[in-house]
Structures are given as structure tokens and as C-alpha cells.
Amino acid sequence: MNEHVENVAVKPALSFGFVVGATSLAFVVSQLDVSIVNIALPQISNSFKADVSELQWIVDAYTIAFAVLMLSAGGMADLLGAKRLFQLGMLIFGIASVGCGVAWNAPSLIGFRVLQGIGAAIMITSSLSILNQNFEHDKAQRGRAVAMWTAAGGVAIAAGPILGGLLMHVSNWRMIFFVNIPLCLLGLLLSIKLNESEKHPNKGFDIPGQFTWMLTITALIAAIIEWHHLGFNNPLIFGGIIFSVVMLLLFLYIEKKATSPILPLDLFSNSNFNVLVLLGMMLNFAYYGTVFVLSLYLQDVLHYSSLAAGMGFLPLTAGFVISNLISGKIMATHGTRLPIVIGLIIVTAGYAGLQIAHADTPYWHLFFPFITIPLGMGMAVPAMTTSILASVTKTRSGTASAVLNTTRQAAGATGVAVFGAMTNGGPLAIVKAISVSSLLSVAGLIIVGILIFKYLVPAKSAT
Incomplete structure (x- = not known):
């Protein structure tokens, strides 16, 4: 293979759709494993006689490893080249998924989840770096690419419980990990045709x-x-x-x-970068924690089967698809600030709507929060990611995306830990956890919204 650095503009042989599709597979498999596990928690608990804290570790072992290694992975993508890191991440993630599927007890499953997180950290930062470098020459095209990349991940994280419910209906919880293997193989095959990326001149780890x-x-x-x-x-x-x-x-x-720091502190001299990172953290803290609690609520409180509970998350998938596509169009004409503000308003209203969740609440009463939460997130996240990339030079795109995703994953793991701890004590504790966690989410989003309104400069002038 020719190892010299090539021009990062997309070659005629590589279409916009191919580059976005190939890189989006990394986001799809990594986000799928964030949420698909949640719907399987009761079945895993029965299989391994695991308590709530062990279930939290099964979820958080992945996100902790993700968050811990993301910063180094971003620097490695800038230093060694994003393409080879993308391929390495896909390989590790696929091997770890096999391990999760054959796990013999809770500790072994937790261990393989850590390995999954390592693979996810490597391939996520490198995939976003590949996107940014391929479309850096055209800001409108880059915005569309990031919006579609984000949409793919948004659909995956929302579709996770649905797919998990279907797989467990025809098999068992182990199948939710085996489903990653063909996706990883496809990602590796497609990555062969991707162009080599520019490297940052800094050396060392x-x-x-x-x-x-x-x-x-x-x-x-x-x-x-x-x-x-x-x-x-x-x-x-x-x-x-x-x-x-x-x-x-x-x-x-x-x-x-x-x-050669893994976290260049000068990145935080940019006010846009700071408020957008804070936004990403709050969105993940609320969403990851809430999905963990809702998965237990639907099965342990409302007594839905794993399939019915999975289908109950269908509005989340629809919400992400619709709003991600709308966000890209709004960005193209109005910049990034407007979809962020609109998204924050919608997602805050969604979390406030969870206050109606009680021990006997009909599902149709929950439709409003189940649809508005992903609508708001899907509107805000693509614009947030695009603004982050616009605030740095292209050779630091891997590091910038790593900082954003590291803080988001760390916040998501914290959300699972905090909200999950509230569910100890049976069905009544789970219902109370929904009420308290939704109030915390609303308060946090309002504070972030005020900061966004005060400090965020539109991306067109931020660069």
C-alpha cells in the first residue's frame, strides 16, 4: 500500500454516499451497542443472577472504556492516519462482540464489554476524522456528511432496543452481540477503498x-x-x-x-468549543441514564415482554430519522445555531413529559416524551458536531472529535450510574427514578440552554 499522504479531497471513484456510508458503519455499531444492551438487561440478570450494580457495570464498562481511550484514539488518528485506525477499531470491536456473545458469567461479559469500548473509541474518532478531511474543502457538503453520519448513529441508538427485542424473541440475549460481526466485516471491506488521510506533524504519545x-x-x-x-x-x-x-x-x-498532550488545553480557549462540549455532555447524561431506567420501567413495572418493550422504543427511532434530516437542511440555510436552539427546546419539553410516567400509565400517554426527546436530540447533535469541527483546523479534527465524544461518553456513563442507582428497590423505586431523573434532565438542559444563548457564536463567524 502506498503510504504517502494524499490530497484529502474525495476522488472521482469515491462518491459522497460511499464515504459517508463506510464511515457511518463505525457510528452505527458503536451506538447500537450503547442501547441494544439495555433491553436485554432483565434477561441477562436472570441468566447470570446479576443485581442492579452488575447490570450498571455491563452497560458502563463499555462507555467507560470508550470515554477513557477516546482522547488517545483522537491523537492517534491525527498522528498515524485515520484510515488504519478505523480498520483496527473495526477489528477489535468485532472480536470483542464474539467474546460478549459467548460470555460465561457477568464478570466475563463486563470484561469483553471493556474491549468493545476500546474498539469503539478507536473507530469513532477515526471515522469522523475521515469525514472531516474528505469534505473539509466544502463546508456545505461537510455539514451534510456530518448530519448523515450523526443520523446513522442516532437511528442505531434508537433502534437498538427494537432490534434487541426482536433478536431475543427469536433467540436470546447473546444474539444482540453476534449481530455486530457482519457489520464489522462490511466496514473492514469498505474501508479498503477509502483514501489515506493527512497526519498531524506532532510526534509521540x-x-x-x-x-x-x-x-x-x-x-x-x-x-x-x-x-x-x-x-x-x-x-x-x-x-x-x-x-x-x-x-x-x-x-x-x-x-x-x-x-504532545492527548487533551490540548488550548482547544478550550474557544467559547464555541466549550459550550458545545457542555451541551454534548448534558444530552448524553440525560439520554443514556433515561434509556437505562425506561428499559427497566417497561419490563419490570409495566410488565412488557422484551419484544413489546423493544417496540415501545420505536418512536425514538422515528424521531431521530426525521430530525437529523431536518437539521442538515436548516444548517445549510441558517447555520448551526438555530437547529441547536430548536433542538434544546424540544428535548427539554420531552424530558418534562416523562413526569406523567406512573406504575399504571398507558403506553400512548408516553408517546409525547418518547417522540420529542429524539426529535430534539436529532435536531441539535448534527449542528453541534459540525460546529465543533468548524472551530479547529482539519489536522486537529481527530482530537477535537475525540474531546467531544470522550466527554459525551463519560457523561453518559455517569448518567447510567446516577439514574441507575435510583432504581434499586423494585418497581416503586423505578417509577420514582423516572420522576427525579427527568427533573434533573430538564434543569440541566435549561442551564446549558442559557449558556448556549449567551456564548454560542454562529459557525459562519466562528471560524
Whole structure:
């Protein structure tokens, strides 16, 4: 293979659809595994006699590994080239999916979920970097590409419970992992034709920074998950939180001094970058945590079968499809600010609508929040991602996308840990968890909305 750096403009042989389709597979398989597991939690619990904290670990082991390694993966994509990292991530994710499907107990499943998270971190940042470099010459085309890439992931995360319910109806929970294998193989085959990408001139890896970041996130999430069982007064809990804070401060100090930091702190000198990262964190915190609770609510409170519960999430899929496509069109004519603001208003209304969820609430009463939450997210996320990429040079696109996705995954894992802890105690606790978590989501989104309104500069002038 010719290893020299080529012009990143799309060659005639590679159509817009091919590049977007090939790179979107990474987002599809990674997002599918975020949500498809949720619908299988009761069946996995029965199979392994797992309690709520073990179920939280099964979900969060993936997102923690995702968040922990995303920053390094972004730097590696910029340094070594996005194409080879994309292929490596697909390979790791496929192997890990086989492991999850043959797991023999909860700890082994958690271990393979960690490996899945590693593969996801590598292929997500590299896929977005490939997109940005291929379409950097045409901002309108880049906006469309990112919107379609995001739409694919949005559909996957919303379709996960539906597909999971169908697969478990005809087989069992193990099939939800085996379904990834043909997708990974397809991604590897398509990636062969992708162009090589430009590389960042910086050399070296920030191993101390990677290690301290890993300790920061893992200690925090572990403390939150085990809080309910051990109590805050347990040394492992408050000690874990203190340790996480100390590691975060040490991490920031290391990054300030490092010659090739995994988190270039100068990125945060841009106000757009800061508020958009905060927006991404709040959206994932609320969504990941809420889907975890709703999966238990539909099956353990309303007593739906896994298939019926999966089909109950169908409005989420429809909402993401519709709003992602609309968002791309609005961006093309009005820039990125408008779809972000509209999306925030809609998604906030959706979480407020979950206040009607009780122990005997008919499903049709839940349709409003089930459709408006994805409508709002699907409107805001493509514009948010496009604005993030527009705030940096193309050779730092891998790092910028890594920062965005790292913080989003860390926030999502925290949401599962926080909201999931509220469900301990049976059906009544689950119902109360929906009420409290939706209020927290609304409050957080309102605060972020105020900051967006005050500080976000439209992308056209931000660059």
C-alpha cells in the first residue's frame, strides 16, 4: 500500500454516499451497542443472577472504556492516519462482540464489554476524522456528511432496543452481540477503498496523561455505581471520589506540560468549543441514564415482554430519522445555531413529559416524551458536531472529535450510574427514578440552554 499522504479531497471513484456510508458503519455499531444492551438487561440478570450494580457495570464498562481511550484514539488518528485506525477499531470491536456473545458469567461479559469500548473509541474518532478531511474543502457538503453520519448513529441508538427485542424473541440475549460481526466485516471491506488521510506533524504519545485520565473516569463512575450498596461513608466511596478529583487535577497539570498532550488545553480557549462540549455532555447524561431506567420501567413495572418493550422504543427511532434530516437542511440555510436552539427546546419539553410516567400509565400517554426527546436530540447533535469541527483546523479534527465524544461518553456513563442507582428497590423505586431523573434532565438542559444563548457564536463567524 502506498503510504504517502494524499490530497484529502474525495476522488472521482469515491462518491459522497460511499464515504459517508463506510464511515457511518463505525457510528452505527458503536451506538447500537450503547442501547441494544439495555433491553436485554432483565434477561441477562436472570441468566447470570446479576443485581442492579452488575447490570450498571455491563452497560458502563463499555462507555467507560470508550470515554477513557477516546482522547488517545483522537491523537492517534491525527498522528498515524485515520484510515488504519478505523480498520483496527473495526477489528477489535468485532472480536470483542464474539467474546460478549459467548460470555460465561457477568464478570466475563463486563470484561469483553471493556474491549468493545476500546474498539469503539478507536473507530469513532477515526471515522469522523475521515469525514472531516474528505469534505473539509466544502463546508456545505461537510455539514451534510456530518448530519448523515450523526443520523446513522442516532437511528442505531434508537433502534437498538427494537432490534434487541426482536433478536431475543427469536433467540436470546447473546444474539444482540453476534449481530455486530457482519457489520464489522462490511466496514473492514469498505474501508479498503477509502483514501489515506493527512497526519498531524506532532510526534509521540502522552502515556502519563492517558493513565491519569483513565483513573479519573474509572474511579468516579465506580464510586457512583457502588454508592447504593456501600454507602457514602464507606472509605471506598468517598475515597474514590476524592481520588478521582486528585487525578483530574494531576491530569490537567500533565496536559499543560506535555509536548504532545492527548487533551490540548488550548482547544478550550474557544467559547464555541466549550459550550458545545457542555451541551454534548448534558444530552448524553440525560439520554443514556433515561434509556437505562425506561428499559427497566417497561419490563419490570409495566410488565412488557422484551419484544413489546423493544417496540415501545420505536418512536425514538422515528424521531431521530426525521430530525437529523431536518437539521442538515436548516444548517445549510441558517447555520448551526438555530437547529441547536430548536433542538434544546424540544428535548427539554420531552424530558418534562416523562413526569406523567406512573406504575399504571398507558403506553400512548408516553408517546409525547418518547417522540420529542429524539426529535430534539436529532435536531441539535448534527449542528453541534459540525460546529465543533468548524472551530479547529482539519489536522486537529481527530482530537477535537475525540474531546467531544470522550466527554459525551463519560457523561453518559455517569448518567447510567446516577439514574441507575435510583432504581434499586423494585418497581416503586423505578417509577420514582423516572420522576427525579427527568427533573434533573430538564434543569440541566435549561442551564446549558442559557449558556448556549449567551456564548454560542454562529459557525459562519466562528471560524
